[in-house]
Amino acid sequence: MSTLKVNDIEEATTNGAKVFFTRCWVDYAPQSNSINASGALSSIADNATGDQTFNFSNANSSAYYSYGGCGYDDSLGNADDGITTAGYATKTSSAIRMISGYRNVEYDYDGFSYFFGIT
Amino acid sequence: MTQYTKYRVVFDDPDALDEPTKVLVPAQQWLDEAMAGNLPPIWVYWQLQDDEAKAKAEGRLSEFNHDPEKHALQWKAPRIGPLTEEEAMEYLCMKDLPRRCWAEEHNRPMFKIVRTEEVPSDRQFRNAWEMTL
Numbered sequence: 001m002s003t004l005k006v007n008d009i010e011e012a013t014t015n016g017a018k019v020f021f022t023r024c025w026v027d028y029a030p031q032s033n034s035i036n037a038s039g040a041l042s043s044i045a046d047n048a049t050g051d052q053t054f055n056f057s058n059a060n061s062s063a064y065y066s067y068g069g070c071g072y073d074d075s076l077g078n079a080d081d082g083i084t085t086a087g088y089a090t091k092t093s094s095a096i097r098m099i100s101g102y103r104n105v106e107y108d109y110d111g112f113s114y115f116f117g118i119t
Numbered sequence: 120m121t122q123y124t125k126y127r128v129v130f131d132d133p134d135a136l137d138e139p140t141k142v143l144v145p146a147q148q149w150l151d152e153a154m155a156g157n158l159p160p161i162w163v164y165w166q167l168q169d170d171e172a173k174a175k176a177e178g179r180l181s182e183f184n185h186d187p188e189k190h191a192l193q194w195k196a197p198r199i200g201p202l203t204e205e206e207a208m209e210y211l212c213m214k215d216l217p218r219r220c221w222a223e224e225h226n227r228p229m230f231k232i233v234r235t236e237e238v239p240s241d242r243q244f245r246n247a248w249e250m251t252l
Binding site: 026031032033034035037038039040041042043044045046047048049055057058059061062063092093094095110 | 124139143146148164167168184185187214238240242245
């Protein structure tokens with residue numbers, strides 16, 4: 001396997017707009033506490049219901065990065081029953097502790113599947 | 120495809136013993152890297168954690184950036200060679216558990232590496248979980 005190393009990648013068709021990559025991502029199933037797939041993630045700490053720490057394979061250069069997560073729970077029976085990221089409890093260059101909730105009403109909720117990434 | 124890794128780490132944070140017991144789940148992709156010998160020495164991560172902790176203690180976290188040379192060691196330091204899955208789990212504990220869990224003495228163990236099937240699958244009372252020794 002070979003590795004491509006470049007400093008910048010620009011789109012050819014949009015006047016050279018820079019392309020940015022996701023630095024870490026995971027498809028996580030909180031209810032079974034299992035990782036379906038991931039990239040650049042070393043582990044997840046299941047702290048409590050709807051409370052997880054995502055540990056990155058490698059530290060970022062600082063704790064300034066954007067994050068986001070969303071999920072769903074089939075058992076709730078409604079199409080709009082999305083699991084949303086309520087916010088983070090702690091954020092460092094190498095990990096972020098997230099709290100997830102349901103309809104922004106009920107926090108500390110374990111979804112069936114949860115997608116999270118940082119960039 | 121769901122990645123059911125063989126081990127979990129059950130742990131308590133000595134600074135937050137009123138919180139439920141926590142369960143660390145390794146990522147299969149990271150384990151594969153560890154077993155292929157692609158990890159740097161653990162001190163590379165400790166060095167970065169120490170620098171960030173120091174910045175936090177000194178109240179300058181908002182302007183903190185890792186030293187570029189230390190940061191680059193994550194990829195440039197000589198690799199430590201292939202680990203067994205058990206050695207990789209020990210490495211993961213030293214990397215991702217709070218250091219106070221395993222580097223300080225307590226009146227009981229603060230973490231335990233267990234098989235995945237030893238962790239309860241019923242989460243109804245998840246927030247009441249406690250570690251048994």
